[in-house]
Amino acid sequence: MHRGFSLRRASQTDAMFLGDMLVEAANWRAGGVRPRHEVLTSTEHRRYLAGWKRMSDDGLVALGDDDVAVGAAWYRVLPQNEPGFGFIGIAVPELIVGVHPLWRARGVGRSLLRGIVQLAGSQGHARISLSVERDNFARNLYRAEGFAVVGQGSTRDTMARGTG
Numbered sequence: 001m002h003r004g005f006s007l008r009r010a011s012q013t014d015a016m017f018l019g020d021m022l023v024e025a026a027n028w029r030a031g032g033v034r035p036r037h038e039v040l041t042s043t044e045h046r047r048y049l050a051g052w053k054r055m056s057d058d059g060l061v062a063l064g065d066d067d068v069a070v071g072a073a074w075y076r077v078l079p080q081n082e083p084g085f086g087f088i089g090i091a092v093p094e095l096i097v098g099v100h101p102l103w104r105a106r107g108v109g110r111s112l113l114r115g116i117v118q119l120a121g122s123q124g125h126a127r128i129s130l131s132v133e134r135d136n137f138a139r140n141l142y143r144a145e146g147f148a149v150v151g152q153g154s155t156r157d158t159m160a161r162g163t164g
Helices: 012-026 037-042 108-122 138-146
Strands: 003-009 060-063 071-078 094-099 129-133 148-152 158-161
Touching: 003 108, 012 037, 012 060, 012 071, 012 094, 037 071, 071 108, 094 108, 108 129, 108 138, 129 138, 138 158
Parallel strands: 094 129
Antiparallel strands: 003 060, 060 071, 071 094, 129 158, 148 158
């Protein structure tokens, strides 16, 4: 039985696990079946992980009580000519959050989200952004944690919040 979890700073050696969490984020729907290789090689997703950990990259990893990684949140500052789903401006990091399905609805995502916002602020970022599909249950978490819609696509919203 899973009881508690802790957070630690992500390192370069976490790249493979961040890939796992990127796949979880892409397959958030029940029965999501996009294969790992498809997600990690797609143009729209690989930009969030390729070359991890650059100077401007930072993140957190959640560990279960057995010290096994169960979730992660990280951000990247992407260039204007290669924006991600949640791009809102130059020097505004884009956030990715992924939690292993067995650990969802246990506070892991909320703790990661709060921690990464605080970390981004401590690194001098005034705002942080993300993109979420409108029917993703995580959208409610983002709103509850102060993220507001700043842009709308056909099926997804771009959300942002200040880090202060």
